[in-house]
Amino acid sequence: MQIKRLYVKNFRNIREQEFCFHENVNVLCGNNAQGKTNLCEAISLCMGPSFRTSRQSSYIPFSLDNSKEKCVIKMWFTTSFNTDSENLIEFTICNNKKEIKYNGLAIKSALELYGVLKYVVFIPEHLNLIKGVPECRREYLDSVAMMQTPVHLKKLSRYNKALKNKNNLLFGINFGDDLSVIRPQIESWNSVLAAEGLNVTYGRLKYFSLLETIASQLYNELSGGEELKLKYYSSIFDSTELKCEEINGLYNEYLERLNSSFQRELKMRYTVLGVHRDDMNLYIDNNDVKEFGSQGQQRSTALALKLAEAEIIRQKDETPIMILDDVLSELDAGRQRFVLNHIINSQVFITCCNINDVKELKNGKVWKVENGIFTEE
Secondary structure: OEEEEEEEEEEOOEEEEEEEOOOOEEEEEOOOOOOHHHHHHHHHHOOOOOOOOOOHHHOOOOOOOOOOOOEEEEEEEEOOOOOOOOEEEEEEEEOOEEEEEEOOEEEOOHHHOOOOOOEEEEOHHHHHHHHOOHHHHHHHHHHHHHHHOOHHHHHHHHHHHHHHHHHHHHHOOOOOOOHHHHHHHHHHHHHHHHHHHHHHHHHHHHHHHHHHHHHHHHHHHHHOOOOEEEEEEOOOOOOOOOOHHHHHHHHHHHHHHHHOOHHHHHHHOOOOOOHHHOEEEEEEOOEEHHHHOOHHHHHHHHHHHHHHHHHHHHHHOOOOEEEEOOOOOOOOHHHHHHHHHOOOOOOEEEEEOOHHHHOOOOOEEEEEEEOOEEEEO
16 A cells, blocks of 8 residues: 555644655654644544544644534555555544545445555554553554454454453352352353453464564564564463364363362452463563663564564555654664665655654655644755
8 A cells, every 4th residue: 555645634733735755755853743643643544543542623723613624634545456546535524523435435434444444553652562561462462463354353352241241240249159159150151261262362373473473583683683582471371382173172271270260269359361361571682671671672672563563464465554653762873774764565654853863764755844834855
């Protein structure tokens, strides 16, 4: 996929401007709060939900009358399957009502485009993939799997529903309740959790192996020789070398582990084992990145994961757009050069504050951004 042109009017602090983008790297450079990320968000809204968590009412500038002024974003693009024909996405908001058209036909939601028009975004919050709680890494692995196959979402939803029901049952147990009645109910939910949990585990591991191989290679190139290793930690299985022909034995093992945790769960009042307790551990030269990695190493590791995600998408079907927000800060000169000049399979949008960070860009465009106005350098 490649964005050819973009028209933006009355979106956040961007009053009105049209852009013709470079096919490779596009750098948006300026101080904080000038509009760099706003433009990236406008791009994302044409391909799915915004990567920001914000209200729709905040899209139109506060200085304008929402009942009279209209927010308009138009994006012309080509796909990898048909590079000769341009497509058009139109995103408009008027009177706080949103309308999206794809080649002139109205669609109900940007979610209909998500997964069809694919983009991968890196924002500073993605450092939580390295420094944050295990839930961040689990959600990331699930998002990678879901982008490849929507079936993973159904399996995960069924697991989470059963987990919620079981936890409600555990939380509601009172002193003196008849455990001979409650335990069979718990074990009934355990059978559902074992079946769906095994499905979710398989889904994660299928793409984890791809992610591990690609991210390790990218990090090695990005860092100039450091070795990145990813390891999946399962709270159920001692090994992640799971084989489909052993599925009955794995189900029984999963179920046995859950059932044997009954006394511990009575004390904790929640489910203590399962895919909702799994994690992904990351190591650079055999040292835990979360504990011992520098700021630059942690940022580089998160970036390698996002670049690997884009490569997995590209290998399967469509080349995604890449949005890299504030990615260059805390990277040394060598890593900055890699980001600027070695992402060759995607159209890339990079935001930064320091023009010196992009002085070695070899193939791309640079815009200076000030008060929502973009000037090509």
